[in-house]
Amino acid sequence: MSLATYIAQRRQQKPLLIMAHVVCGYPSFEANIRALEIMEDAGVDLVELQFPFSEPSADGPLFVRANEESLKAGTTIDQCFELMRLATQRFSFKIVMMGYYNTVYKMGEALFVKRLEDAGGAGYILPDLPIEESKVLHTASAAASIDPIILMTPTSSDQRLAQLGAASRGLVYVVARKGVTGGKTDMDDAVVALIKRCRQYTSVPIGVGFGITCREDLDALTGVADVAIIGTAALKAWESGGPEGLQAFFKALTV
Amino acid sequence: MSLATYIAQRRQQKPLLIMAHVVCGYPSFEANIRALEIMEDAGVDLVELQFPFSEPSADGPLFVRANEESLKAGTTIDQCFELMRLATQRFSFKIVMMGYYNTVYKMGEALFVKRLEDAGGAGYILPDLPIEESKVLHTASAAASIDPIILMTPTSSDQRLAQLGAASRGLVYVVARKGVTGGKTDMDDAVVALIKRCRQYTSVPIGVGFGITCREDLDALTGVADVAIIGTAALKAWESGGPEGLQAFFKALTV
């Protein structure tokens, strides 16, 4: 099932889906599985599996450290795909790969798409790959029903949004604010206006991320976006409270 | 009695006179007196009293330190003249002032000559005062029967020796080698040749200094020069053996 169809189906039952985030191999692959179980229990709809990279320049401090620690522990791409394979088999949510373009480039784009497909992945988010540079990858992806998740941002002009919209497939990731991952964003009128502006240029579902931390953020997005993307806040919950902390975090979100 | 007359008289009795050296106020004025007594006993014929100066650039390490220590202890020019006055009254040797020109310049040349005369001094050695700069001082000195002791050196050309000779009065100081005070000089053929060369340009007695340390040096100079000038070697003897050391030093020289 394609990402778009999956999201459309789920949206029948829920006004706002949730996409969560896991850094492969951090703090360990066992911990990843435990986190995914908790997410499954909490009714999470989509999960980004971040393949660690040595130069995570679009990430904030928490994810930077997670990337570093994971690599220091010896995490390989094989292990990341293996986690993805296990998770897509075992859990009901859809999984997308998140990472940096070099991971893909170094492997070769065709091979990347094939391995992603084999592992049951539905798409990928590559924050440092602009659409100008993604023709080959997008073409290969389309053939395999893998969706590139395009980012739209507060600094994108209408003209740019049109270009981005034209390339969008499966899900668009609206970046709620400037900056890197982590920190807090006010889900205020400006965010809502941005989402509405983005809607004009794409027909695929819209996810909103960067700085979502609490129930109120979800409320603000409900009826405006299709998916709320939760990254740093969940990792923070795990770091401070372990599995129970993560459980409590999702509980507070969804109740 | 003028310096020249005094030397001529003494030379009647001795083939080679001795001029010794004392740094005023080093290690103390009491020690100076003791040293002068020893010199008197040893039959020294002339003594240079060095007025300490803060920039003794023609002196070697031992005298440099002596100048410094003396000034640190508060030695004044008044005290130096007072020592000279006492010594000229009490001892039979002739005394000349040795020092740097700034001591004279700062006091005023006329006053310097007057004070030197009052204290019984017979002349002065100012190693940093070239004859070109000494007209006023020499004129004032002549009027007071004070003799400027001119230096002749191994680097002086014949033409220069002629100029120096023309200005010489009382005693000429032949510098046995290049460099500053201290160290050892071989009283070899070169020194003898230098003295002979100097003789051609002056009729006043010739003293030879810089590096005279032992009996053999005196032997080498006997019959060639009129005065052997002993500086550092005597101070060294005092430093290592006190009054007894100095006594022994002169004993070894004159026996």
Next chain:
Amino acid sequence: MNIFDFSEGREGYYGEYGGVFLPEVLHATIEELLACFRECKSDPNFWREYVELLQNYSGRPTPITHLPNLSRRLGGAQIYVKRDDLNHTGSHKINNVMGQGLLCRRLGKRRVIAETGAGQHGFATATMAARFGFDCKIYMGAVDVARQRPNVFWMENLGAQVIAVEDGQKTLKDAINECMRDWVLNMADTHYVLGTACGPHPFPEMVSWFQSIIGLEAREQIMALAGKLPDRVYACVGGGSNAIGIFQGFLSDDNVELIGCEAGGLGAGSNLHAARLAYNDASVGVAQGFKTYFLQNDQGNMKETHSIAAGLDYIGVNPIFSYLWEQGKVRFEAATDTEVKDALRLTMRTEGLIPALETTHAFVTAIKEAPTMAKDEVILINQSGRGDKDIFTIADALEDHKWKSFIRGKSDQYQREDN
């Protein structure tokens, strides 16, 4: 040869290298920068203002110095040195920085950020910011902060805020990442003054353009001094800005051989070096906003690098060089840390020059090759910086005991004063 004529390929690409690989949020900023740069490049007044600024503020043109003693001693080619060490702040970095300062003013921005490795680029940027009245934040790997403290001291005293980056290898590449993180937040009022001919287009082109002033001057000067074009031109290659700067004076001269000198660190095979092209340990990848040869593992993660010279200690290389190297237009060699120490000693003693440790890599290679060349051949070395800034590193490298006891005495003094 005009490497910046993109009419037959994709703009910002040199062969398959270069490009723009940045977060979407920077798209507009990069477009704005590109437009402004194009405007500057086509405006002869801009270049004139740039040259004048460097003349009046930084002392350009820097001279070329003949090294008769070293040449005689080596017994081969005549060695000449382009003296960019005489620039204000002590290296070629000021050229690029002053250019970007003018451009930043034209963009209407009032804050600059910059990464720095050796500290030279940070020093230059802090200087430029003081002069232009910009706010300034400098990102510097914590390891580099430690080994280049004098430069940090000056940056701070020039009014810049220096941030010690504790991520990753804590060197230049991590400082670049941190700059990107600042930029994606503050692009509205902030210009990122990238310090070398790397990163996303238009930086490689822009930095190369500003640094081309070295080659422009050098070509004319060496013709006047040596009466001919140089047979070989040597420059050290960190990111590759001073090298592309001087090489641009000779790119169209077929008989001039261009040699880029990389950091050989502990040597080939040691895995502790930063020789991207000379040692063949690197492969093509995409990071820090552009595509080039990187020292990376088979997973696409960057390797640890090492050099005695902080300013050469970088994973990637000017994309233009990746292209020119493959085209056989530029030869690449590496100099090891040990060779650098020896060449530095030799250069100081024979000619009274103190090249920066970075620069000394170029001297090493020239010194190796000069004896094999004819006496009427001409070598030109680009002296990208002076070694004064490296006193701690050089004193450590040369194991200077007096220096060590001086530092101990200083430390004791501070201890006493604080008690």
Next chain:
Amino acid sequence: MNIFDFSEGREGYYGEYGGVFLPEVLHATIEELLACFRECKSDPNFWREYVELLQNYSGRPTPITHLPNLSRRLGGAQIYVKRDDLNHTGSHKINNVMGQGLLCRRLGKRRVIAETGAGQHGFATATMAARFGFDCKIYMGAVDVARQRPNVFWMENLGAQVIAVEDGQKTLKDAINECMRDWVLNMADTHYVLGTACGPHPFPEMVSWFQSIIGLEAREQIMALAGKLPDRVYACVGGGSNAIGIFQGFLSDDNVELIGCEAGGLGAGSNLHAARLAYNDASVGVAQGFKTYFLQNDQGNMKETHSIAAGLDYIGVNPIFSYLWEQGKVRFEAATDTEVKDALRLTMRTEGLIPALETTHAFVTAIKEAPTMAKDEVILINQSGRGDKDIFTIADALEDHKWKSFIRGKSDQYQREDN
């Protein structure tokens, strides 16, 4: 006005100042030097060779930089700076040293000695000796060795032997005495490269002649840049070589006021300063080979002096200045240590320049006076050197805690390595 026209007075005298007061053993050496200098001075090829050497080796002409920010902030005269800090080795000292290097070669000597205070002159001399292939010994007061260790490090690495002089006040004047002691022994093969316009004739004239290149360039440059002659020219005065250097460009211009800036140390009346003319604590004397104003007591012994800037910490002054001061041709002011720190901070932050502590004395006085001048008036400051060399002194003065903990860390590292 030609201060070196001795036809109406005694050669080597400026009014009653100057002269030669040296041990007789040096008479022939000084005569030989004088004859050689006269030959050089009357040989246009010599000056041409000199200028060329400085151009090709040291980066002359140094530019003049306008300081718009500082001028605006002070609200008075327009401030311009002559950038001798951009010279190779970082100060104007190289001008004199290169000139004496040429002269030494002409004398056929192969060994040079020099005194040094701040270390700049020693650094420059060691550089020149390396370049000319001379043996080199540098005398430096032990106190200065301690406070200027980086310069000592470079001198030694350039191949010079550095002797820490333990006599007297252990600063510049004692180093000069020690040089004299070396010279009276080794004059046959040794040239004494005196570092400032002091000492016996012909040194004041000779050093002034070499440094006049600053004023020659500056006059033309300021006319071109500011469109007029400067109203006031400021230069710091240690021995007085950089000041006489720039002033010579304007000595015949009656409307240009010349201001020499001395080391005020802890201030007037403190007895801890080196202001010979500005504070009226000095009197005329004869020492170190010449007659001038010295800071001396009533017995003619030299006083202890003090300055934050080692290079200004000297008892005497250029005899030409004693004369020009009495003639009312040059005004003298002093800047205190505290004022110097403030002016340095201000200059770094507003213009991105780091003047040497010595130089900053000139900035202090200009900064004080600029606000009282009209907006169309022009100030020219001679930036005799750059402050990089002073990092230890400046860090101490500014009480930089990060610097201190860096030094402690370095010290601990050395301790560990040695165990």
